[in-house]
Amino acid sequence: xxxxxxxxxxxxxxxxxxxxxxxxxxxxxxxxxxxxxxxxxxxxxxxxxxxxxxxxxxxxxxxxxxxxxxxxxxxxxxxxxxxxxxxxxxxxxxxxxxxxxxxxxxxxxxxxxxxxxxxxxxxxxxxxxxxxxxxxxxxxxxxxxxxxxxxxxxxxxxxxxxxxxxxxxxxxxxxxxxxxxxxxxxxxxxxxxxxxxxxxxxxxxxxxxxxxxxxxxxxxxxxxxxxxxxxxxxxxxxxxxxxxxxxxxxxxxxxxxxxxxxxxxxxxxxxxxxxxxxxxxxxxxxxxxxxxxxxxxxxxxxxxxxxxxxxxxxxxxxxxxxxxxxxxxxxxxxxxxxxxxxxxxxxxxxxxxxxxxxxxxxxxxxxxxxxxxxxxxxxxxxxxxxxxxxxxxxxxxxxxxxxxxxxxxxxxxx
Amino acid sequence: xxxxxxxxxxxxxxxxxxxxxxxxxxxxxxxxxxxxxxxxxxxxxxxxxxxxxxxxxxxxxxxxxxxxxxxxxxxxxxxxxxxxxxxxxxxxxxxxxxxxxxxxxxxxxxxxxxxxxxxxxxxxxxxxxxxxxxxxxxxxxxxxxxxxxxxxxxxxxxxxxxxxxxxxxxxxxxxxxxxxxxxxxxxxxxxxxxxxxxxxxxxxxxxxxxxxxxxxxxxxxxxxxxxxxxxxxxxxxxxxxxxxxxxxxxxxxxxxxxxxxxxxxxxxxxxxxxxxxxxxxxxxxxxxxxxxxxxxxxxxxxxxxxxxxxxxxxxxxxxxxxxxxxxxxxxxxxxxxxxxxxxxxxxxxxxxxxxxxxxxxxxxxxxxxxxxxxxxxxxxxxxxxxxxxxxxxxxxxxxxxxxxxxxxxxxxxx
Numbered sequence: 001x002x003x004x005x006x007x008x009x010x011x012x013x014x015x016x017x018x019x020x021x022x023x024x025x026x027x028x029x030x031x032x033x034x035x036x037x038x039x040x041x042x043x044x045x046x047x048x049x050x051x052x053x054x055x056x057x058x059x060x061x062x063x064x065x066x067x068x069x070x071x072x073x074x075x076x077x078x079x080x081x082x083x084x085x086x087x088x089x090x091x092x093x094x095x096x097x098x099x100x101x102x103x104x105x106x107x108x109x110x111x112x113x114x115x116x117x118x119x120x121x122x123x124x125x126x127x128x129x130x131x132x133x134x135x136x137x138x139x140x141x142x143x144x145x146x147x148x149x150x151x152x153x154x155x156x157x158x159x160x161x162x163x164x165x166x167x168x169x170x171x172x173x174x175x176x177x178x179x180x181x182x183x184x185x186x187x188x189x190x191x192x193x194x195x196x197x198x199x200x201x202x203x204x205x206x207x208x209x210x211x212x213x214x215x216x217x218x219x220x221x222x223x224x225x226x227x228x229x230x231x232x233x234x235x236x237x238x239x240x241x242x243x244x245x246x247x248x249x250x251x252x253x254x255x256x257x258x259x260x261x262x263x264x265x266x267x268x269x270x271x272x273x274x275x276x277x278x279x280x281x282x283x284x285x286x287x288x289x290x291x292x293x294x295x296x297x298x299x300x301x302x303x304x305x306x307x308x309x310x311x312x313x314x315x316x317x318x319x320x321x322x323x324x325x326x327x328x329x330x331x332x333x334x335x336x337x338x339x340x341x342x343x344x345x346x347x348x349x350x351x352x353x354x355x356x357x358x359x360x361x362x363x364x365x366x367x368x369x370x371x372x373x374x375x376x377x378x379x380x381x382x383x384x385x386x387x388x389x390x391x392x393x394x395x396x397x398x399x400x401x402x403x404x405x406x407x408x409x410x411x412x413x414x
Numbered sequence: 415x416x417x418x419x420x421x422x423x424x425x426x427x428x429x430x431x432x433x434x435x436x437x438x439x440x441x442x443x444x445x446x447x448x449x450x451x452x453x454x455x456x457x458x459x460x461x462x463x464x465x466x467x468x469x470x471x472x473x474x475x476x477x478x479x480x481x482x483x484x485x486x487x488x489x490x491x492x493x494x495x496x497x498x499x500x501x502x503x504x505x506x507x508x509x510x511x512x513x514x515x516x517x518x519x520x521x522x523x524x525x526x527x528x529x530x531x532x533x534x535x536x537x538x539x540x541x542x543x544x545x546x547x548x549x550x551x552x553x554x555x556x557x558x559x560x561x562x563x564x565x566x567x568x569x570x571x572x573x574x575x576x577x578x579x580x581x582x583x584x585x586x587x588x589x590x591x592x593x594x595x596x597x598x599x600x601x602x603x604x605x606x607x608x609x610x611x612x613x614x615x616x617x618x619x620x621x622x623x624x625x626x627x628x629x630x631x632x633x634x635x636x637x638x639x640x641x642x643x644x645x646x647x648x649x650x651x652x653x654x655x656x657x658x659x660x661x662x663x664x665x666x667x668x669x670x671x672x673x674x675x676x677x678x679x680x681x682x683x684x685x686x687x688x689x690x691x692x693x694x695x696x697x698x699x700x701x702x703x704x705x706x707x708x709x710x711x712x713x714x715x716x717x718x719x720x721x722x723x724x725x726x727x728x729x730x731x732x733x734x735x736x737x738x739x740x741x742x743x744x745x746x747x748x749x750x751x752x753x754x755x756x757x758x759x760x761x762x763x764x765x766x767x768x769x770x771x772x773x774x775x776x777x778x779x780x781x782x783x784x785x786x787x788x789x790x791x792x793x794x795x796x797x798x799x800x801x802x803x804x805x806x807x808x809x810x811x812x813x814x815x816x817x818x819x820x821x822x823x824x825x826x827x828x
Binding site: 039088095098099174257304305306311318325326330358362364365366379380383385388 | 669
């Protein structure tokens with residue numbers, strides 16, 4: 001009897017598990033389809049998903065089900081609340097999605113990913129990076145992921161290195177140093193897979209990386225093709241050893257709009273966004289602003305005031321949002337501001353006279369380097385009473401800063 | 415009768431003027447003497463002058479008059495209040511001053527200054543720089559001034575440029591550009607007369623200066639000799655066209671202690687202190703800290719992270735006290751933060767697509783560059799309804815971003 005009861009409970013639990021898996025499969029398919037219908041950050045679409053859930057959102061988006069006035073009002077309210085004035089309501093959205101309905105084939109897209117050794121992850125998955133929830137309604141509805149299945153690092157272990165495509169040799173050197181050293185410290189380096197700073201960041205992170213996921217490339221287009229094609233080998237290596245992610249489905253072109261939206265994902269995955277080189281106007285600044293909006297730390301690498309490729313970094317420093325960072329230790333400090341990763345102490349450069357009182361410093365200045373001087377002479381030169389000079393010489397003598405020779409005093413070698 | 419009365423009033427006024435002048439002469443002689451007895455920032459001495467006045471302070475310092483217990487208590491209290499724990503009270507100070515009493519010859523020092531075409535100014539003089547009052551009890555008791563008699567600029571027209579003696583060619587170039595351009599804008603460039611950044615600052619200010627006092631050198635030693643001797647010609651030119659100042663009397667050696675104290679005067683004379691190049695440990699950082707303490711703005715010029723000569727500047731930027739400055743306009747902005755001197759607008763770099771809505775930006779991305787596309791095609795590519803595409807094409811057409819050709823649409827040249 002007890003066994004039978006237990007068996008029933010087990011069966012019921014198994015049924016629930018299967019049901020949940022089936023639900024997740026339906027949800028996954030729905031989100032895969034929605035990611036093809038909707039551009040990233042389609043505010044009306046995201047509002048629809050939030051209010052109706054992905055599965056019903058897809059039914060509404062494809063015209064199988066009507067939304068109804070209550071849902072439409074809800075979406076309009078949500079759009080107003082989130083300040084998405086640039087987007088019209090649901091009716092306009094349905095028209096916008098309509099031309100793409102014939103392209104919908106989520107099973108085919110998922111099969112493509114599986115063939116490429118990848119997968120689709122959605123919010124609620126164990127593999128979903130928890131830090132993306134900080135994006136709120138701007139959280140992507142799914143991520144297409146090319147690379148080995150493994151836990152992606154949390155924000156505290158992820159650092160974004162971004163910058164110009166037309167980097168200088170200075171920018172290349174600094175990016176390489178930073179990415180390599182951050183990799184050695186166990187950080188994952190997040191970047192955008194582009195030429196220039198991005199490529200240097202991925203490459204050095206692959207070389208220096210000590211974590212399971214040394215580097216992540218977040219793409220503006222589909223992960224089935226590597227873009228730009230000149231980075232094909234590099235991005236293949238990133239996929240093999242790390243991860244290549246995108247919120248748009250396979251086959252999507254990397255449009256300018258998608259680049260701008262992609263930047264928010266780079267910022268949201270990382271606890272720190274470091275701009276290594278950027279012109280006065282640069283996409284890297286857009287990533288930095290996303291990081292600021294999310295309350296994440298922003299670092300900027302200084303450079304020559306004569307280099308146009310550092311003007312954007314200096315702009316970030318001037319505007320007050322960015323912290324000046326010059327090495328990996330200073331970047332790591334931003335990732336754990338509680339002080340667990342203090343930068344290397346520069347004690348070697350401390351001078352022995354730092355702790356002296358004002359009177360002893362004056363006396364030290366008065367001591368001759370080669371010849372010697374009497375206490376009376378020192379008293380006159382330093383403008384100190386003879387008692388003070390005698391006491392000061394005692395203290396300086398203990399520090400090796402003063403030595404007595406044939407009844408006089410001179411500077412020590414300390 | 416009325417004339418007689420008027421005559422009496424005139425005589426009385428003249429007497430008062432003579433009396434005041436005599437008082438000022440006595441005060442001037444007393445301060446000249448005190449500046450030889452006391453090191454800069456001798457806290458006990460400054461407290462004595464504040465409580466007893468310069469004339470009586472000299473009488474006490476020279477042992478002509480005893481201070482009395484009330485004054486001694488006052489000095490001890492003032493020292494405690496101003497946190498000058500490094501300095502003992504009056505008794506120790508009297509011992510400290512004693513060895514220098516035989517050197518006192520204030521008339522000779524004033525004659526020396528007159529012979530060099532200079533003078534001594536004291537607080538209360540019309541020529542005294544009013545901004546030095548911000549130093550409080552640390553205000554110098556006098557200034558020895560070599561150069562033409564003329565009004566020195568207020569803090570709002572004075573900018574300090576400081577930095578390493580062993581400047582790089584980068585630091586030299588930036589300093590020259592800044593000093594010249596600030597001079598052209600009518601600012602006085604204040605610096606320390608040393609090799610390196612200081613010398614470049616003075617030189618370029620002399621070349622570019624458009625104000626009556628193009629540059630001021632504040633010396634750590636006496637202004638009778640120019641130090642370092644390699645800058646003799648330069649400092650002679652600064653004295654001829656601008657001003658060379660020191661708080662120590664003629665004949666005083668430039669000791670390390672006096673350098674550190676001198677830095678507070680550079681900071682106090684200027685509304686902004688800009689560190690152009692400085693090592694991790696540098697006297698220029700000391701000047702910056704003085705400026706911060708006074709609530710004056712601090713600017714730091716960024717440079718290569720590989721240059722040890724920029725490490726001090728980056729340290730100032732990281733510590734949060736300094737603003738990143740890359741040209742004279744940004745420095746001038748710090749001098750008048752109310753916005754009267756805004757930096758040059760970089761509108762030329764603004765792109766025409768900056769004001770577009772998200773939908774129009776997506777549509778712009780979808781427009782082919784060479785071939786043309788139909789509204790239907792654009793609707794599918796952009797993921798926008800055909801109505802939206804038509805409306806968007808109208809808006810982009812007005813901006814010159816879209817042009818229609820043979821029934822299709824392509825990118826405009828705007």
